[in-house]
Amino acid sequence: MWTVGHSTHPLEDFVALVRAHGVHHIADVRKMPRSRRHPQFNVDTLPAELGSAGIGYTHFAGLGGLRREQPDSVNRAWKNPSFRAYADYMQTAMFEAELDRLIALGAREPVAVMCAEAVWWRCHRALVADALVARGEPVLHIHTPQRAEPHVLREFARVENGRVTYPGEPELF
Known part of the structure; x- marks a missing residue:
């Protein structure tokens, strides 16, 4: 499994980027699969454009970002409230079901798990990657056509029964 950010790429460059890594399908994990700045990545045109390039497309709304933090969060190691909120969401049945669907x-x-952010560690793809690794799925983050970085579970992550939490006091990001 790979992750990739569509960033500001023209569609042709994006297709070449994922093809260089042997990707056959894009799993879109944007909660709202639209972009005003980069309309080539809008859900109303992207599936057909990718399809004409021989690449499949599935929107995984249940893996999308923009989640609400829970007041009793067990994920206190995340200082960034958006990441903490997503980590809280990862504890839900909806997340587990969508992750199962992605793994299948x-x-x-x-x-390739796709979102907009170019840099994986500034995106909820980092947490999706943690969840995949916790389930025994190797993950590579695509940087360039020649380079993909293996994902390593964050040191403050804890895995129990294939589920990731980030306990502790806020320290990072």
Whole structure:
């Protein structure tokens, strides 16, 4: 499984980027799969454009970001409230079901988890990658056509029964 940010890429460059890593399917984890600045990545055109390039597309709304932090959060190691909120959401049945669906897709064909942010560690893709690694799924973060970085579970992450939490006091990000 890979992760990739569509960033500001023209669509042709994005297709070349994921093809260079053997990706056959894009799993869009944007909660709202639209972009005013980069309309080539809007859900009303992207699936057809990718399809014409031989790349599949599935929107995983249940893996999208922009979640609400829970007042009794067990994920206090995240200083960044957005990441803490997403980590809280990762404890839900909805997240687990969508992650299962993503893993099943990845078992059938090479998949890249896509969001907008170019840098994986500034995006909730980092937490999705933690959840995948906790389930035994290797993850590579695509940087360039020649370079993909293996994901390593964050040192403050705790895994129990395939589920990730980030306990502790706020210290990071």
